[in-house]
Amino acid sequence: MENLFSPGKIGSLEVKNRIFMAPLTRSRATADGVPSEYAKQYYAQRASAGLIITEATQISAQGKGYVDTPGIYTADQVRAWAEVTAAVHQAGGKIFIQLWHVGRISHISLLPEGHQPVAPSAIRAKAQTFTAEGLVDVSEPRELRVEEIQAIVVDYKHAAQQAKVAGFDGVEIHAANGYLIDQFIRDRTNQRTDLYGGTVENRARFLLEVFDAVAKVWDPGRIGLRFAPTISFNDIEDSNPRVTFGTIFRALGKRRAAYLHVCEGALGMAESSPEDREVLEHLRGEWDGFYIANGGHHLESAQQYLHSGRAQAISFGRAFLANPDLPARLQAGAGLNDPDESTFYGGDQRGYTDYPTMR
Numbered sequence: 001m002e003n004l005f006s007p008g009k010i011g012s013l014e015v016k017n018r019i020f021m022a023p024l025t026r027s028r029a030t031a032d033g034v035p036s037e038y039a040k041q042y043y044a045q046r047a048s049a050g051l052i053i054t055e056a057t058q059i060s061a062q063g064k065g066y067v068d069t070p071g072i073y074t075a076d077q078v079r080a081w082a083e084v085t086a087a088v089h090q091a092g093g094k095i096f097i098q099l100w101h102v103g104r105i106s107h108i109s110l111l112p113e114g115h116q117p118v119a120p121s122a123i124r125a126k127a128q129t130f131t132a133e134g135l136v137d138v139s140e141p142r143e144l145r146v147e148e149i150q151a152i153v154v155d156y157k158h159a160a161q162q163a164k165v166a167g168f169d170g171v172e173i174h175a176a177n178g179y180l181i182d183q184f185i186r187d188r189t190n191q192r193t194d195l196y197g198g199t200v201e202n203r204a205r206f207l208l209e210v211f212d213a214v215a216k217v218w219d220p221g222r223i224g225l226r227f228a229p230t231i232s233f234n235d236i237e238d239s240n241p242r243v244t245f246g247t248i249f250r251a252l253g254k255r256r257a258a259y260l261h262v263c264e265g266a267l268g269m270a271e272s273s274p275e276d277r278e279v280l281e282h283l284r285g286e287w288d289g290f291y292i293a294n295g296g297h298h299l300e301s302a303q304q305y306l307h308s309g310r311a312q313a314i315s316f317g318r319a320f321l322a323n324p325d326l327p328a329r330l331q332a333g334a335g336l337n338d339p340d341e342s343t344f345y346g347g348d349q350r351g352y353t354d355y356p357t358m359r
């Protein structure tokens, strides 16, 4: 019987337990997207996770949507990430990088001068983002031309190559939470009438092209994907998530992707509805590979998911943020530090590298 503390395998990758660190944006990189000098300490402190998935990391300048998030497309960024992966490996951990393009969830002040955010369709999100000036409404996006979509696929491939140079163990394609790939997948944000819009197959095309481009660099067994089929964060929605995501999960099964990482709760902030649970149960049946469940888990719920085969691993976001030694604490049945929301995004080492381990 699988258990949170038993080792496992994702394709060729061995993981020492099923307690994974969920991706967590911390907004402590430089304005040029270079991870801060404390990032290596922060991630190495959490190397007892079976797998660390980094904070979302933009694949290009155009893919940025929040102040001080890191990138993986310039030499300086790659050098800094290489120090992070070395520190994590030295501490006995494994680490994937989450590849991100925000699409319409951005603000002109965060993009190269004069550029507007881009999206499958020119529909502005009722959403906000963090800029140097604080929280603001996202800017009006413009619709991508087909040749621009293809150029973004190339940017993903480039970022995947840079991730390899930086020494990551694999990559996670961020297809969740209302960012560019999710904007293509779901029908309220994608109103295109060309090959990238309309039918489910067309709405899945961009994601699958990204996957296939990244698979030219990484073995499919080292490419995971993150989805949030029932989450409406960033003003997103689909009229038929069962069919839309079911089709996508099956296509990724054929491609032998490393894992699916599914945000099952409303970013952990609220319980999902019975209808959402039903959709998630249905979708679970559409994928028979390694499944990582996320959202509001604690020791008991996580063990129950593992024992029943509902998931092969659980990722913890806020609990890992506040507890660098989370696996040891869960195994000892120890109490957990509470996360301090005021230091989630931006700032210095406080609330970043100074959470205490168990005594």
Ligand SMILES: Cc1cc2nc3c(=O)[nH]c(=O)nc-3n(C[C@H](O)[C@H](O)[C@H](O)COP(=O)(O)O)c2cc1C
Residues within 6 Å of the ligand: 022, 023, 024, 025, 026, 054, 055, 056, 098, 174, 176, 177, 226, 263, 267, 268, 269, 294, 295, 296, 297, 315, 316, 317, 318, 319, 344, 345
């Ligand atoms: C501070 C913070 C930053 C986050 N950043 C990301 C991110 O970069 N990428 C992503 O896919 N999810 C991100 N999330 C969502 C988490 O990965 C996770 O889905 C959510 O916190 C629910 O899991 P939990 O209940 O274990 O915290 C973030 C959440 C928080 C609280």
